[in-house]
Amino acid sequence: MMDRNADAPWSQFDPEVYVDLNYRTPLEVDLLIVRLMRDYFSRCYAQGAPASVRGVDVGAGANLYPALSMLPWCEKILLLEYATPNVEYLERQASGGGYDTAWDAFWNELREAPAYRDVEPRSRFGEIVRVERANLLDLDGQRRWDIGTMFFVADSMSECADEFQRGVECFMDALTGGAPFAAAFMKESLGYQVGAHKYPAYRVNADRVRESLQPFTAELEIHDMDHMVRPGHEGMILALGRRNQAIATP
Numbered sequence: 178m179m180d181r182n183a184d185a186p187w188s189q190f191d192p193e194v195y196v197d198l199n200y201r202t203p204l205e206v207d208l209l210i211v212r213l214m215r216d217y218f219s220r221c222y223a224q225g226a227p228a229s230v231r232g233v234d235v236g237a238g239a240n241l242y243p244a245l246s247m248l249p250w251c252e253k254i255l256l257l258e259y260a261t262p263n264v265e266y267l268e269r270q271a272s273g274g275g276y277d278t279a280w281d282a283f284w285n286e287l288r289e290a291p292a293y294r295d296v297e298p299r300s301r302f303g304e305i306v307r308v309e310r311a312n313l314l315d316l317d318g319q320r321r322w323d324i325g326t327m328f329f330v331a332d333s334m335s336e337c338a339d340e341f342q343r344g345v346e347c348f349m350d351a352l353t354g355g356a357p358f359a360a361a362f363m364k365e366s367l368g369y370q371v372g373a374h375k376y377p378a379y380r381v382n383a384d385r386v387r388e389s390l391q392p393f394t395a396e397l398e399i400h401d402m403d404h405m406v407r408p409g410h411e412g413m414i415l416a417l418g419r420r421n422q423a424i425a426t427p
């Protein structure tokens with residue numbers, strides 16, 4: 178039997194263990210992704226961002242760098258996450274005390290670009306970021322954002338092809354026409370362990386990622402990166418693009 182999204186132990190997800198495993202010591206591949214995303218968003222907003230841009234990071238989990246990469250462009254950023262321990266982690270990061278120093282290494286890459294240089298990230302993050310518990314698979318196109326990120330979610334929440342495709346579609350349907358987006362996927366992942374718990378994955382390669390996104394975007398860059406973080410996958414895939422202008426009404 179294939180593990181579906183609802184079968185995995187999301188309520189047991191341990192964000193501190195997850196940060197220790199993935200982000201506490203920044204990996205070169207994540208820093209590369211941050212630079213690519215920073216430069217892509219900077220190109221998208223080369224003429225300046227419109228007023229009142231609203232951003233979303235879907236399945237934010239215990240990773241702040243997608244939201245940090247949207248910081249200069251947004252009036253508000255919403256972090257959507259399903260697992261309660263991750264929601265609580267994100268709420269702590271966005272609270273008055275400021276986010277953990279673990280995230281400074283990622284900001285150091287971002288602030289190399291002009292648009293980021295004058296932003297004071299900790300206070301701005303606290304001011305504009307809000308957290309909401311939500312299921313990606315329930316997003317039905319009723320709410321849309323002007324810029325969005327989804328990192329290691331559609332491929333890392335289920336073993337089933339239909340839920341992967343639906344995850345991508347729900348993310349795309351959460352974006353307004355023309356919205357820049359960044360989405361990342363583990364390549365050929367067999368699943369992942371966080372502490373005592375095992376979480377499912379759907380195996381994708383760059384072609385599968387391209388095929389899933391292509392109907393929604395006329396502008397798409399796929400970065401196929403053969404960096405392995407741990408046994409059980411073959412690298413990471415970063416997709417950068419803009420949502421099509423024409424959007425079917427839900």
Ligand SMILES: C[S@@+](CC[C@H](N)C(=O)[O-])C[C@H]1O[C@@H](n2cnc3c(N)ncnc32)[C@H](O)[C@@H]1O
Nearest residue numbers: 236237238240259260312313328329330333334
């Ligand atoms: C591999 S983690 C990725 C977390 C983070 N975005 C990152 O870049 O490290 C997968 C995330 O998807 C979340 N998730 C799983 N099912 C979800 C769903 N149906 N809706 C929203 N988030 C979900 C998990 O709780 C977890 O935070």
